[in-house]
Amino acid sequence: MPGQPARPNGKVPALKGKKQKSPFWAKAVTTLGAFLAVLSLSGVVGVKYFMGQLTHDIQTTSSVLDGESGSNVTASGKLPDGAMNLLMLGLDTRAGWEARGESSRSDTMMILHITAAHDQAYMISIPRDMIVNIPADKALGTNAQTGKINGAYAIGSENKRGWTGGAKLATKTVHELTGINFDGVVVIDFEGFKGMLEAMGGVHMCVDKDVWSSHYIVVNGQVRYNSGADPQTAPRNALWFKKGCRNMQPWEALEFSRIRHSSNGDYDRQRHQQQLLRAMAKKATSAGIITNPTKVANILKAAGSSLKMDTHGVEVSDFIFGLKGLAAADLIPIKTNGGTFAKSSDGTGEGVTQDTRDLFKATADDKLRDFLGQHPEMLISDGSDK
Numbered sequence: 438m439p440g441q442p443a444r445p446n447g448k449v450p451a452l453k454g455k456k457q458k459s460p461f462w463a464k465a466v467t468t469l470g471a472f473l474a475v476l477s478l479s480g481v482v483g484v485k486y487f488m489g490q491l492t493h494d495i496q497t498t499s500s501v502l503d504g505e506s507g508s509n510v511t512a513s514g515k516l517p518d519g520a521m522n523l524l525m526l527g528l529d530t531r532a533g534w535e536a537r538g539e540s541s542r543s544d545t546m547m548i549l550h551i552t553a554a555h556d557q558a559y560m561i562s563i564p565r566d567m568i569v570n571i572p573a574d575k576a577l578g579t580n581a582q583t584g585k586i587n588g589a590y591a592i593g594s595e596n597k598r599g600w601t602g603g604a605k606l607a608t609k610t611v612h613e614l615t616g617i618n619f620d621g622v623v624v625i626d627f628e629g630f631k632g633m634l635e636a637m638g639g640v641h642m643c644v645d646k647d648v649w650s651s652h653y654i655v656v657n658g659q660v661r662y663n664s665g666a667d668p669q670t671a672p673r674n675a676l677w678f679k680k681g682c683r684n685m686q687p688w689e690a691l692e693f694s695r696i697r698h699s700s701n702g703d704y705d706r707q708r709h710q711q712q713l714l715r716a717m718a719k720k721a722t723s724a725g726i727i728t729n730p731t732k733v734a735n736i737l738k739a740a741g742s743s744l745k746m747d748t749h750g751v752e753v754s755d756f757i758f759g760l761k762g763l764a765a766a767d768l769i770p771i772k773t774n775g776g777t778f779a780k781s782s783d784g785t786g787e788g789v790t791q792d793t794r795d796l797f798k799a800t801a802d803d804k805l806r807d808f809l810g811q812h813p814e815m816l817i818s819d820g821s822d823k
Contacts, residue, residue, distance in 0.1 A: 492753045494741035501604045501622045501747035514750045516759035520803035521551040523621040524608055544587050550800050555760055559769045559805055562707035568786035571610050577602050600624055600745050615797035624745040632739030634687040640716040643682040648696050650676040704776045708817050711770035770817035
């Protein structure tokens with residue numbers, strides 16, 4: 438997820454964690470950016486209390502999926518009976534951008550495909566540097582142009598159009614690229630995501646290969662934030678994430694999910710982000726979370742205050758409970774472009790492979806399960822088998 442993590446002040450821990458099954462409310466934390474359903478929290482505090490706390494601070498709109506941004510049909514006020522596709526946008530907003538007239542960028546763009554039975558969820562990350570057609574939008578007053586896909590959100594949100602304009606143009610752009618219609622859009626900012634991780638107390642992660650941090654260094658055995666630095670090669674005192682599984686503090690997990698100065702660049706970053714989402718779902722099932730009302734309340738508070746949504750006319754509470762079939766499902770992460778950089782047809786930037794185009798079509802047609810049966814190489818592991 439984008440942004441600057443909390444500044445650590447100590448040695449990197451190396452603890453062992455324990456994998457857990459993930460109940461519905463825990464999956465909702467991760468897959469929808471912060472949908473904390475409460476179906477597994479009976480005996481803690483009343484469902485109405487948690488639902489009210491979650492939905493109280495969420496900003497909602499009905500202008501993102503307005504019929505020309507890749508929505509299925511006119512908003513009906515209820516979830517579709519068949520398959521669903523949700524677009525999740527993670528924002529990168531940096532200090533000083535607003536003063537210079539700049540806006541947030543959606544540096545994390547992820548499609549969540551939910552099967553017709555609402556019992557399985559697939560995660561597909563879209564490379565942020567992919568060169569695409571960003572369509573015009575008369576209502577927003579924006580012109581058609583070609584550029585990196587993560588810039589669509591920034592263009593749509595300029596001139597005080599805010600997050601609704603940004604999400605609308607980003608959704609429209611992803612729809613034009615993939616052919617996928619969306620039933621909901623979720624926008625989450627970095628600070629809120631960081632707050633959820635901190636409320637959880639960190640997660641258990643598996644590092645699949647040695648990678649180094651471009652933001653942290655080790656000084657006299659202590660980890661320090663390397664302010665203002667963005668090296669392209671590992672400094673002598675770089676912080677390394679070594680191959681293996683262990684418990685990570687919140688700042689560590691966030692940093693691991695941001696690393697892109699590696700052999701496969703942004704594709705490694707996409708994989709790490711998906712691994713982090715799955716790790717959060719597993720951690721949320723621990724007894725220290727689901728039996729602790731204070732921790733649950735803190736997670737809900739961080740989630741609700743960071744979320745912005747267009748649920749296509751469906752009440753947020755109905756949206757959550759309508760997806761209860763995901764309770765027994767696992768989150769399945771999928772790689773695009775074979776997990777490595779693919780040149781665009783004209784050689785000017787990053788493009789999309791034919792296999793990835795076929796992946797998008799299978800998603801749009803709700804034939805993803807069969808497609809992946811024929812293309813198992815597109816599945817991403819959690820790193821524990823490396």
